[in-house]
Amino acid sequence: xxxxxxxxxxxxxxxxxxxxxxxxxxxxxxxxxxxxxxxxxxxxxxxxxxxxxxxxxxxxxxxxxxxxxxxxxxxxxxxxxxxxxxxxxxxxxxxxxxxxxxxxxxxxxxxxxxxxxxxxxxxxxxxxxxxxxxxxxxxxxxxxxxxxxxxxxxxxxxxxxxxxxxxxxxxxxxxxxxxxxxxxxxxxxxxxxxxxxxxxxxxxxxxxxxxxxxxxxxxxxxxxxxxxxxxxxxxxxxxxxxxxxxxxxxxxxxxxxxxxxxxxxxxxxxxxxxxxxxxxxxxxxxxxxxxxxxxxxxxxx
Amino acid sequence: xxxxxxxxxxxxxxxxxxxxxxxxxxxxxxxxxxxxxxxxxxxxxxxxxxxxxxxxxxxxxxxxxxxxxxxxxxxxxxxxxxxxxxxxxxxxxxxxxxxxxxxxxxxxxxxxxxxxxxxxxxxxxxxxxxxxxxxxxxxxxxxxxxxxxxxxxxxxxxxxxxxxxxxxxxxxxxxxxxxxxxxxxxxxxxxxxxxxxxxxxxxxxxxxxxxxxxxxxxxxxxxxxxxxxxxxxxxxxxxxxxxxxxxxxxxxxx
Amino acid sequence: xxxxxxxxxxxxxxxxxxxxxxxxxxxxxxxxxxxxxxxxxxxxxxxxxxxxxxxxxxxxxxxxxxxxx
Numbered sequence: 001x002x003x004x005x006x007x008x009x010x011x012x013x014x015x016x017x018x019x020x021x022x023x024x025x026x027x028x029x030x031x032x033x034x035x036x037x038x039x040x041x042x043x044x045x046x047x048x049x050x051x052x053x054x055x056x057x058x059x060x061x062x063x064x065x066x067x068x069x070x071x072x073x074x075x076x077x078x079x080x081x082x083x084x085x086x087x088x089x090x091x092x093x094x095x096x097x098x099x100x101x102x103x104x105x106x107x108x109x110x111x112x113x114x115x116x117x118x119x120x121x122x123x124x125x126x127x128x129x130x131x132x133x134x135x136x137x138x139x140x141x142x143x144x145x146x147x148x149x150x151x152x153x154x155x156x157x158x159x160x161x162x163x164x165x166x167x168x169x170x171x172x173x174x175x176x177x178x179x180x181x182x183x184x185x186x187x188x189x190x191x192x193x194x195x196x197x198x199x200x201x202x203x204x205x206x207x208x209x210x211x212x213x214x215x216x217x218x219x220x221x222x223x224x225x226x227x228x229x230x231x232x233x234x235x236x237x238x239x240x241x242x243x244x245x246x247x248x249x250x251x252x253x254x255x256x257x258x259x260x261x262x263x264x265x266x267x268x269x270x271x272x273x274x275x276x277x278x279x280x281x282x283x284x285x286x287x288x289x290x291x292x293x294x295x296x297x298x299x300x301x
Numbered sequence: 302x303x304x305x306x307x308x309x310x311x312x313x314x315x316x317x318x319x320x321x322x323x324x325x326x327x328x329x330x331x332x333x334x335x336x337x338x339x340x341x342x343x344x345x346x347x348x349x350x351x352x353x354x355x356x357x358x359x360x361x362x363x364x365x366x367x368x369x370x371x372x373x374x375x376x377x378x379x380x381x382x383x384x385x386x387x388x389x390x391x392x393x394x395x396x397x398x399x400x401x402x403x404x405x406x407x408x409x410x411x412x413x414x415x416x417x418x419x420x421x422x423x424x425x426x427x428x429x430x431x432x433x434x435x436x437x438x439x440x441x442x443x444x445x446x447x448x449x450x451x452x453x454x455x456x457x458x459x460x461x462x463x464x465x466x467x468x469x470x471x472x473x474x475x476x477x478x479x480x481x482x483x484x485x486x487x488x489x490x491x492x493x494x495x496x497x498x499x500x501x502x503x504x505x506x507x508x509x510x511x512x513x514x515x516x517x518x519x520x521x522x523x524x525x526x527x528x529x530x531x532x533x534x535x536x537x538x539x540x541x542x543x544x545x546x547x548x549x550x551x552x553x554x555x
Numbered sequence: 556x557x558x559x560x561x562x563x564x565x566x567x568x569x570x571x572x573x574x575x576x577x578x579x580x581x582x583x584x585x586x587x588x589x590x591x592x593x594x595x596x597x598x599x600x601x602x603x604x605x606x607x608x609x610x611x612x613x614x615x616x617x618x619x620x621x622x623x624x
Contacts, residue, residue, distance in 0.1 A: 050405045051405075052401065052404065052405065052554075052555055053554060070409075070410060070551055076407070078405070080402070080405045082398070082401055082402065084398070085402065086397050086398035086399045086401065086402070087399065087402075088311070088315065088399055090314070090315060090318035090319060091314065091318075095314070099307065099310075099311055099403070100402070100403070100406055102303075102307045103304060103307055103403055103406040103407055103408045104406045104407055105407070146402065150406075319621070320582070320586065320617050320621070321617075323579075323582060323617070324614055324617045324618065327575050327578070327579045327610065327614075328610075328614060330571070330575055331572060331575055331576075331610065334568055334571055334572050334575075335572070337568065338565065338568040338569075338572070341565055341568065342561060342565070345561055346561075349558075382614075385618055386618065439567075439568065
C-alpha cells in the first residue's frame, strides 16, 4: 500500500532547476525521513504535494487521488505542519483550531471535543490568551494540534525540529514516534540523528532527485560500512596484524578496520583466532555501525 | 459556500479585534455630526472672523449646506479612509503566510477573495449609512426647509460606488505585496477617473459621478436617471475587477 | 457673541463629538500601552500624537502604528 507517490516530478524557479524528475514513494504506515541539505528542495517538494505550487512535470498521488494545484483534494487526508507556522495573533488557540476544523469539514460537537483533546495532547492550556503572546515552542505545539486535528492519514512536517532546543526536539520526536500505527508521517530534516531515532523509511534528496530511498535497515545493509575496529600497541604490530588476518582490512596508524557483512560475532571470532595464532594481541576491539551519515555522504558526493 | 461563510466569520473577528470596526465607527459618526455642525456654525464663524465693522447680511445656512458638507467629507476623506483600512487585507496575509495553513485544509482561494470582498462592502455600506442617518437626523432638526427634496435618493450612488472601489482596493492588495498598495492603487484609479471627467463625452458613464453628483441629486437639480449609465458601468467594472482579482490570487505563490 | 456661546448653543452637536473623541483617545492609549512594540516611531511620539492631534492622532495610530498580529 502506498499513501503518497511522486513520479518524475520536475520544478524550476527562474533558471534554477530545483527538482529534476523526483520519484518518491511513501508506504502506508511508515515514518518517512526526508533528508537533504538546506536548499535541496525539500520545502518545494512538500508544497507541491500540498497543491500550493504548480508542477512543471510529473505526477503526485495522495491516497490514490492525483494532486492538482489550488485544489487540495487531499485535505481530508493530509495534515501539514509548516516549518514556521503563521497564525492570526488576534485569535485564541481554540478559535484558531475551530477555524481549521470547520475548513476540513468537522462539525460540532465532535469539533470542540477534538479541540479539547488535541490541546491536552500538545500540553497547551485552553484559555482566552491570544496567540500573539505565544512563545516559539507554544506555536510549534499549536502547529501540531492543527495538523492532527482532523485525524489525517498522512502527516507532513517541514523541518519540524530545526527551530527547537534539544529538550523540545526530543519531546517532539517522542510525540511523532507515538503516532506510529495511527498515521503515515513524512518529515523533512537535515538533522540525520532525528531520522535515525524514529524513521523506518528514509529518502535522500540531492541534486534534484531522490538519490536513495527505502527501509532504513535495508539501506544500512546495502551501504554496509560496518567495521570491526581493532587497536594495537604500535603501528608495526598493526601492520603485522593486517598481514596475518587473511581478509581485507585497512590500517591507519595503530588502528585496523575490518569491514564485515553479516555477523559481528563470527567476524570477530575469526579475526581474533587468526591473530592469536600469530601471537598478535589487540588492545581493544570495537564495533562500528553504518550510520545514516555514512550513507548520506556516500550518495551526495 | 460553507468555506466562504467560515472565512467571512474570520474576517469579522479580525476587523473587530484589530480595532478596524472601532476606527470606522468613530470616524463615520464624527463625520455624521460634523456636517450639520459646520453648516450651523458657518454664519457665526464668519461673523467672528469678519468682526463687527462689516454689517453685511450673511445668508442663513440651509439643509443644503449641511448635505454639501456631508458629501464633501464622504467623497474626499471618508471613502479613502475605508480604502486605507482595507488596504492590507490580502497582501498582509500573503506576506505573513497565514493563508498557507488554511488553503491546505481545503479553503478554496476564491472563497478568500469573495469573503474579504463581501465583508469590506458591508463595512462600507454600514459606515457610510450610519454617518448618513446621523446627518439626516440633525439636518431635519436644525434645518427644516425644502432645499433638499431628494435626501434618500442621493446616498444610494455612494453605496453603489463601494462595490467598485472595494474591488479596486482588493485587486491592488492582491497584485502588489505591500500593505499600502491597495490604498495607493485605489487612489490612483480615483485620480484617473477624475481626470477622465474632463472628457465631456464620457461624463455620464464615469463611475466617479456616483460620488460627485450627490449634492445636485439632493437639491433636485439633477435626476438620478442622468447617472444611470455610470451606475451600470460601476457595477460591471466591479464584477470584472473582482474576477480579475480572483484570477490573480489563483496564480499567486503562497 | 463668544466662543463659549457658540459652544452652548450647539450642545447636542458638541457633546457627542466630545464623548467620541475622548473614547477614541482612551482606547488608543490603552492599546498603545498594552503592546510591546509599535511601527513607525516610538511610544512617546504616538502618545503625543494621540493626545494632541485629535482625533487624527488616534486614527493614525490604529491604522499605521499598531503592530499587526
